[in-house]
Amino acid sequence: MSEQYEPNIVAFLCNWCSYAGADLAGTSRVHYTSNLNVIRVMCSGRVNPLFAVNALQQGADGVLVSGCHPGDCHYMEGNYYARRRFALMRELLEFIGVEPERFNMSWVSASEGAKWKDVVEEVVEKARKVGPFDQFRRNKINW
Amino acid sequence: MVDLEKLRNAAKEIVSQDDVKYLIGWRDGTFGFRISPHFMESPEEADKLIFSPLCTNNLATYLTMAEKLPIPRGEEPDRRKVAVMVKGCDSRAVVQQLVEQGTNREEVYIIGCPCEGVVDIKKIEKKFPDVLESVEARWENGQIVLKLPGGEQSFPREEVLAQKCLTCRYPNPVLADTVLWDEVEVLGVEEYEDVKELEGMDSKERWAYWQDKISNCIRCYSCRNVCPMCYCEDCVLERLNPTWMFRSVNVAENTAYQLARAFHLAGRCIECGECERVCPVDIPLMKLNRKLYKEVQEDFQFEPGLDPESKPLQASYRPDDKEDFIL
Structure with missing residues (x-):
């Protein structure tokens, strides 16, 4: 394969911190990889861990969930719930044989444009290392 | 006796x-x-x-x-x-x-x-x-x-x-x-041997193991129906809009189903083993449940089904929960 493999990452960003942080990275003209497909949600607590499973099924090679730092949640406690859920989902995915590198979570605040760049590059690098996801990809249905 | x-x-x-x-x-x-x-x-x-x-x-x-059943007007439930x-x-x-x-x-x-x-x-x-x-x-x-x-x-x-x-x-x-009668002596000790054995493998071997087991699943949903904790009136498996789970019987969809089932029992499964008993194709479902039970115990010091006054694990939090996996 002459072409380099480019991982496809789905990122769920919370509206109040991480999305604004990514926006800040954009407005400050920070250059970073474009392997990310961003989905904006109102809170990281909104992200059902099954979203991650669904994303992996439907073509993602990695998932990133990003929210406000603990204590900074716009809804007071949404990211605490998200943290518990994703800790468990991560263990479960790892146990079933999905590389833990595919499943990431981060705290990025609205003022951390530079951190956002680092997070994205780390996630993409990790996903690139483990290669394309092919374990439980949904079969294409040709009607 | x-x-x-x-x-x-x-x-x-x-x-x-x-x-x-x-x-x-x-x-x-x-x-x-x-x-x-x-x-x-x-x-x-x-x-x-x-x-x-x-x-x-x-x-x-x-x-x-x-x-x-719906209660007729004017009648007490x-x-x-x-x-x-x-x-x-x-x-x-x-x-x-x-x-x-x-x-x-x-x-x-x-x-x-x-x-x-x-x-x-x-x-x-x-x-x-x-x-x-x-x-x-x-x-x-x-x-x-x-x-x-x-x-x-x-x-x-x-x-x-x-x-x-x-x-x-x-x-x-x-x-x-x-x-009804005198309490019996507690003989069991939980050491999670089978879970630890699987944890010791690398992720390729683990996936090979689960793929082999999960590909047998015929999606009869017995494990869900018999589970005392699976009683949602609106189950993700039956939702059509949005479609959370496809009903096709293949490794991909079966895995998603088993992940959802196990995840929904995280911090709730009380290890009665009914899912594994009724499984017609002998999938070791309790391994998934026990893995989560173990993690819940280690990470959150929580055991479900012991205290009626406790709060459900996933509907509560502690500010100092573990976050070593967060970037």
Whole structure:
């Protein structure tokens, strides 16, 4: 394969911190990889861990969930719930044989444009290392 | 010691109370080692009740299964109690339902049956594949005695008991309105050997293992239906809009289903082992559940189904939860 493999990452960003942080990275003209497909949600607590499973099924090679730092949640406690859920989902995915590198979570605040760049590059690098996801990809249905 | 006379008398007394709708217990099944649930509405039916090492069924499932018909205008809902006979593990299922408000404490009467462990039907049916008439069984001096057509035979615990009973730390009901006989000694120690063995493999081997098992899944949903904790009226498996789960039977969709099922039981599974018992294709579902049980215990110092006053794991948090995985 002459072409380099480019991982496809789905990122769920919370509206109040991480999305604004990514926006800040954009407005400050920070250059970073474009392997990310961003989905904006109102809170990281909104992200059902099954979203991650669904994303992996439907073509993602990695998932990133990003929210406000603990204590900074716009809804007071949404990211605490998200943290518990994703800790468990991560263990479960790892146990079933999905590389833990595919499943990431981060705290990025609205003022951390530079951190956002680092997070994205780390996630993409990790996903690139483990290669394309092919374990439980949904079969294409040709009607 | 199991005392059937006492059990039947207690059942008669409880079911004749005005505020008890019916009683759920166990009775002999129609063939082999099978046991049926016994729904008892009058004291006359008490003679069929039994309690033996064959009573594997978790009757807490039926508490949430009862059909809830719409109440005609001007009538009061029937708030009489449902009496249910529980082993140690079943009582934890009831407690967890109470925690989640799936069952109302005022509407359930818990009859505790301390239990020395139930058999693994799959293990015995492998030993005696052709037994058709109904078999009786009892505990005796730490052994299991089966009354087979050819005469009585006794087996040591390790040989016939279900895996969950060998590692059971809660053989006595944790919550009961009456306990029928003396509490039994706790013999089980949980060491998660099978889970640790899988954890020791690398992710490719683990996936190969699970792919092999999960590809057998026929999506009969028995594991969900029998689970005392799976009682959502609107289940992700049946939702069509949005479609969370495809119904196709292939490795990809089966894996997503098994992940969803296991994840929805994280911090809720009380290890009654019913899912694995009813699985027609022998998927080791309890390994998934036990893995999460272990993680919940290690990471959050939480065990489900012990304290009716506790909060559900995923509906609560502590500011200092572990976050070593966060970038």
